[in-house]
Amino acid sequence: MAGMKIAAWNVNSVRARLDRLVEWLKNTQPDVVCLQELKCTDAEFPREAVLEAGYHAAVHGQKTYNGVAILARTPPQDVVSGLSDGVEDSHARVIAATVDGVRVVSVYAPNGQQVDSPAYVYKLEFYARLRRYLDTRHKPGEPLALCGDWNVAPEDLDVWDPVAWQGQTLFTEKEKAAWRELCAFGLTDTFRSLYPAEKKFSWWDYRMLAFQKNQGVRIDHVLATGPLVKRLTAAGVDREARKGKQPSDHAPVWAEFKAG
Amino acid sequence: MAGMKIAAWNVNSVRARLDRLVEWLKNTQPDVVCLQELKCTDAEFPREAVLEAGYHAAVHGQKTYNGVAILARTPPQDVVSGLSDGVEDSHARVIAATVDGVRVVSVYAPNGQQVDSPAYVYKLEFYARLRRYLDTRHKPGEPLALCGDWNVAPEDLDVWDPVAWQGQTLFTEKEKAAWRELCAFGLTDTFRSLYPAEKKFSWWDYRMLAFQKNQGVRIDHVLATGPLVKRLTAAGVDREARKGKQPSDHAPVWAEFKAG
DNA sequence: GCATGTGGCG
DNA sequence: CGCCACATGC
Numbered sequence: 342m343a344g345m346k347i348a349a350w351n352v353n354s355v356r357a358r359l360d361r362l363v364e365w366l367k368n369t370q371p372d373v374v375c376l377q378e379l380k381c382t383d384a385e386f387p388r389e390a391v392l393e394a395g396y397h398a399a400v401h402g403q404k405t406y407n408g409v410a411i412l413a414r415t416p417p418q419d420v421v422s423g424l425s426d427g428v429e430d431s432h433a434r435v436i437a438a439t440v441d442g443v444r445v446v447s448v449y450a451p452n453g454q455q456v457d458s459p460a461y462v463y464k465l466e467f468y469a470r471l472r473r474y475l476d477t478r479h480k481p482g483e484p485l486a487l488c489g490d491w492n493v494a495p496e497d498l499d500v501w502d503p504v505a506w507q508g509q510t511l512f513t514e515k516e517k518a519a520w521r522e523l524c525a526f527g528l529t530d531t532f533r534s535l536y537p538a539e540k541k542f543s544w545w546d547y548r549m550l551a552f553q554k555n556q557g558v559r560i561d562h563v564l565a566t567g568p569l570v571k572r573l574t575a576a577g578v579d580r581e582a583r584k585g586k587q588p589s590d591h592a593p594v595w596a597e598f599k600a601g
Numbered sequence: 602m603a604g605m606k607i608a609a610w611n612v613n614s615v616r617a618r619l620d621r622l623v624e625w626l627k628n629t630q631p632d633v634v635c636l637q638e639l640k641c642t643d644a645e646f647p648r649e650a651v652l653e654a655g656y657h658a659a660v661h662g663q664k665t666y667n668g669v670a671i672l673a674r675t676p677p678q679d680v681v682s683g684l685s686d687g688v689e690d691s692h693a694r695v696i697a698a699t700v701d702g703v704r705v706v707s708v709y710a711p712n713g714q715q716v717d718s719p720a721y722v723y724k725l726e727f728y729a730r731l732r733r734y735l736d737t738r739h740k741p742g743e744p745l746a747l748c749g750d751w752n753v754a755p756e757d758l759d760v761w762d763p764v765a766w767q768g769q770t771l772f773t774e775k776e777k778a779a780w781r782e783l784c785a786f787g788l789t790d791t792f793r794s795l796y797p798a799e800k801k802f803s804w805w806d807y808r809m810l811a812f813q814k815n816q817g818v819r820i821d822h823v824l825a826t827g828p829l830v831k832r833l834t835a836a837g838v839d840r841e842a843r844k845g846k847q848p849s850d851h852a853p854v855w856a857e858f859k860a861g
Numbered sequence: 862g863c864a865t866g867t868g869g870c871g
Numbered sequence: 872c873g874c875c876a877c878a879t880g881c
Binding site for chain 2: 870871
């Protein structure tokens with residue numbers, strides 16, 4: 342693997358955000374981008390515009406909701422859509438592909454709505470299923486990156502006000518436990534590993550001027566296995582991309598790995 | 602009265618078209634603008650942005666449908682909303698005001714939907730009521746301009762294909778007769794009086810690439826009484842404003858009067 | 862708040 | 872085709 346910058350961005354409709362996405366690709370020049378919430382079918386995905394910007398796309402789309410993709414400068418290989426675990430599940434939340442020797446998975450974890458709602462139960466099950474997906478298909482010694490919107494803020498440092506967030510969806514003990522259980526496969530939160538004390542966010546509610554007041558949470562993460570973490574040189578949140586007119590409610594997050 | 606350029610534009614939602622309207626005001630610098638189809642209430646009308654562009658506004662708004670306004674460099678005087686003829690009518694289709702000594706009326710005539718439908722009957726009645734409005738309040742010897750979307754193409758020259766339009770709403774004999782009866786008050790179609798043989802349009806359907814094929818109709822008109830017609834120097838359609846992204850389906854029409 | 866879809870209207 | 876309204880998701 343050459344040096345590689347991997348980003349993850351919940352775009353909240355790739356068609357509504359196409360101009361911003363293309364602009365951001367041109368300015369940021371990541372090697373791989375995991376997109377979430379495409380909110381379009383495979384056929385509706387703007388392949389041409391993305392290709393013009395220099396990226397091939399592996400797309401697992403869905404009408405109106407969810408939808409994930411992996412963009413890369415070279416065509417993604419061995420694309421696998423979904424968890425393929427036999428569970429009835431119409432949500433397009435996972436796509437995997439190999440890029441330049443690294444297995445990349447774009448993940449849009451369920452939001453969970455209200456605590457103990459069916460959606461919340463589904464969210465916890467999704468995390469368990471994803472852990473089994475890794476156990477079945479991968480080893481922690483392989484170069485593997487899982488990137489996306491995880492809808493979990495793992496620690497107090499990851500929400501703007503831990504007291505206000507106490508017991509709220511994205512920040513409950515059960516969700517954090519599901520997250521830790523996933524990471525226990527052998528995954529490292531790249532941003533947090535480099536910056537153990539940084540309070541940076543990746544999502545801000547559209548309402549109540551949350552972004553202007555920096556009342557956000559860090560729920561978008563680039564997770565990596567040991568072989569990649571060894572090469573980790575930088576990680577961050579592209580807060581600029583949340584500014585201006587008609588932004589996504591999420592900022593892109595990214596991690597950079599040196600050649601090895 | 603100083604020299605005066607009066608325009609009329611059905612903007613098809615003033616909020617959806619605000620950027621285009623402001624841009625057009627800055628480029629075109631009309632003295633008076635009659636707007637139709639505001640599709641917003643008085644409270645929702647973007648007064649600030651319009652004022653920043655240099656225009657005061659008299660607004661007769663309505664939620665979702667209709668809505669008319671008069672913009673002017675100096676505050677419109679003696680504003681009168683509606684026909685005030687005692688008829689039950691919730692449609693905001695008429696507003697009048699005096700600007701620089703000229704009585705200006707912004708009119709959004711009913712579309713009429715299908716021939717002989719209740720909406721069609723309402724349209725014919727609207728024309729008769731407007732004629733009575735003029736008879737009651739004005740004299741043909743006063744400087745008076747009625748400007749707006751009349752939803753009538755008065756002559757064969759005013760539709761792209763008179764055969765195709767034969768008997769269609771906007772072009773039926775009854776509508777043309779209602780239009781002539783209104784004009785018989787003492788009003789002149791400024792554009793047609795200057796250009797008796799010009800085939801120019803002011804509205805093109807959003808569908809079927811009608812604008813690209815120039816398959817339009819001329820249904821937006823600046824009507825003026827004798828004292829103004831004497832000063833008429835130019836009239837036209839601002840076809841450019843119908844181009845580009847997210848245009849109104851109407852182009853602005855205008856007439857220019859010299860000082861007198 | 863800002864997306865999505867649907868359905869009415871022109 | 873492109874407004875509006877309304878419902879629904881996050």
